[in-house]
Amino acid sequence: MTDETLKTTPLxxxxxxxxxxxxxxxxxxxxxxxxxxxxxxxxxxxxxxxFDVSHMGQCKITGGDAVAQFERFVPGDYAILKAGxxxxxxxxxxxxxxxxxxxxxxxxxxxxHVVVNAGNKDADFAFLxxxxxxxxxxxxxxxxxxxxxxxxxxxxVMAAHEPVLAEFGFMDCARLVLxxxxxxxxxxxxTGEDGYEISVPNxxxxxxxxxxxxxxxxxxxxxxxxxSLRLEAGLPLHGHDIDATTSPVExxxxxxxxxxxxxxxxxxxxxxxxxxxxxxxxxxxxxLSVKEGAPAREGAEIADMDGTVIGKVTSGGPSPTLGRNxxxxxxxxxxxxxxxxxxxxxxxxxxxxxxxxxPFVAQRYYRKPKA
Amino acid sequence: MxxxxxxxxxxxxxxxATVGITKFAADALGDVVFVETPxxxxxxxxxxxxxxxxxxxxASDVYAPVSGEVIEGNAALAGAPETVNADxxxxxxxxxxxxxxxxxxxxxxxxxxxxxxxxx
Numbered sequence: 001m002t003d004e005t006l007k008t009t010p011l012x013x014x015x016x017x018x019x020x021x022x023x024x025x026x027x028x029x030x031x032x033x034x035x036x037x038x039x040x041x042x043x044x045x046x047x048x049x050x051f052d053v054s055h056m057g058q059c060k061i062t063g064g065d066a067v068a069q070f071e072r073f074v075p076g077d078y079a080i081l082k083a084g085x086x087x088x089x090x091x092x093x094x095x096x097x098x099x100x101x102x103x104x105x106x107x108x109x110x111x112x113h114v115v116v117n118a119g120n121k122d123a124d125f126a127f128l129x130x131x132x133x134x135x136x137x138x139x140x141x142x143x144x145x146x147x148x149x150x151x152x153x154x155x156x157v158m159a160a161h162e163p164v165l166a167e168f169g170f171m172d173c174a175r176l177v178l179x180x181x182x183x184x185x186x187x188x189x190x191t192g193e194d195g196y197e198i199s200v201p202n203x204x205x206x207x208x209x210x211x212x213x214x215x216x217x218x219x220x221x222x223x224x225x226x227x228s229l230r231l232e233a234g235l236p237l238h239g240h241d242i243d244a245t246t247s248p249v250e251x252x253x254x255x256x257x258x259x260x261x262x263x264x265x266x267x268x269x270x271x272x273x274x275x276x277x278x279x280x281x282x283x284x285x286x287x288l289s290v291k292e293g294a295p296a297r298e299g300a301e302i303a304d305m306d307g308t309v310i311g312k313v314t315s316g317g318p319s320p321t322l323g324r325n326x327x328x329x330x331x332x333x334x335x336x337x338x339x340x341x342x343x344x345x346x347x348x349x350x351x352x353x354x355x356x357x358x359p360f361v362a363q364r365y366y367r368k369p370k371a
Numbered sequence: 372m373x374x375x376x377x378x379x380x381x382x383x384x385x386x387x388a389t390v391g392i393t394k395f396a397a398d399a400l401g402d403v404v405f406v407e408t409p410x411x412x413x414x415x416x417x418x419x420x421x422x423x424x425x426x427x428x429x430a431s432d433v434y435a436p437v438s439g440e441v442i443e444g445n446a447a448l449a450g451a452p453e454t455v456n457a458d459x460x461x462x463x464x465x466x467x468x469x470x471x472x473x474x475x476x477x478x479x480x481x482x483x484x485x486x487x488x489x490x491x
Contacts, residue, residue, distance in 0.1 A: 037427040038402040318404040
């Protein structure tokens with residue numbers, strides 16, 4: 001029962017042979033689960049989960065002006081980013097709204113490797129193609145798949161294939177030969193766990209996927225658990241928790257605004273963003289612990305204790321790790337202090353909720369000991 | 372036991388119908404994490420949503436396979452929603468309904484339901 005309007009990744013047949021339940025996501029026919037969302041979520045927190053994220057967009061930006069041109073549309077300082085490092089950033093429109101969030105790595109001195117969201121990739125690449133000037137060339141890497149391995153045993157699994165990967169710190173990246181082919185690897189992910197994202201040639205994707213699955217510590221994980229894992233990690237999902245109307249300040253992503261770039265005020269939307277930093281935004285993304293009743297999901301209203309609706313949940317659900325319901329959503333800043341009592345309204349019923357810190361579950365990224 | 376095309380089951384005992392969701396529905400939902408069953412006294416109409424079942428991913432309405440008045444919702448599901456996956460057509464029942472019409476018209480028997488599933 002394949003929807004023929006959906007695109008497929010090079011791992012589609014592998015998912016089907018593993019008995020995955022497939023759904024449409026970001027225009028692709030993707031595995032939502034294999035054995036079950038809860039079991040997959042827990043496996044990733046305890047062992048190592050393997051994710052096909054080939055639906056995401058990959059491109060490289062090369063040329064003498066690549067970094068300077070890329071910086072015009074993101075608020076991060078990539079000029080000072082050392083070769084071998086990767087940085088999270090935001091593609092901003094002229095109003096300071098978040099067109100997309102992305103990872104841009106500088107594996108060497110030859111430009112950037114950029115990974116963007118599946119649903120936005122065509123628009124992102126078209127926007128950058130149209131706006132990059134000077135000696136900067138964007139090449140869409142449609143010949144590459146992306147495989148993520150995440151969890152506390154991911155580093156041991158990968159070290160068996162390439163020992164140098166154990167020496168990577170969180171957000172280190174490199175081009176290197178893995179499984180006999182040229183790969184781009186970063187120590188990062190979207191689950192809050194230690195792990196890697198590995199960009200591989202399409203022709204080798206299934207071979208590498210199967211080779212990693214041979215390890216008893218590794219199981220395939222679908223998009224269902226990917227979503228519950230990233231929710232626990234407090235990581236926003238573009239198109240839901242942040243979008244083209246949301247600023248980085250509203251989205252609680254001010255860590256992505258580099259100090260030097262704020263001082264220079266030289267990125268898209270800098271006027272609005274710097275004003276919000278000084279005066280406060282109209283709304284801000286917060287974490288909520290839902291203390292009773294049903295899960296509060298995207299679209300559920302958030303009310304103050306008088307019952308006045310003050311915002312909306314943008315994603316939420318059960319936290320398998322915590323055994324209770326969690327959510328993220330937007331409220332005016334006067335309701336954003338940790339410990340603030342609020343209500344979430346699910347199917348007309350108000351339920352007690354409290355503003356809590358994110359991540360909901362501690363992130364376990366690997367930080368290298370200081371030399 | 373009789374079945375609806377919306378994947379609810381009905382077991383009639385006199386004029387009391389015990390209702391729940393089928394194994395097919397429970398498997399399709401995946402891990403059930405929350406169930407909202409109706410309170411006693413609630414009047415339900417065949418085809419209308421009368422309960423909610425939630426998986427990790429989403430909330431789904433459960434449609435009443437019969438009309439009548441709820442005499443009991445399965446309170447045990449509040450603390451153990453996973454029972455719906457473990458025993459959907461037994462301990463995972465949703466409600467007991469005093470039916471206004473003790474006929475199974477429009478519902479399928481097991482063989483017909485299995486044949487219906489084969490067409491999906």
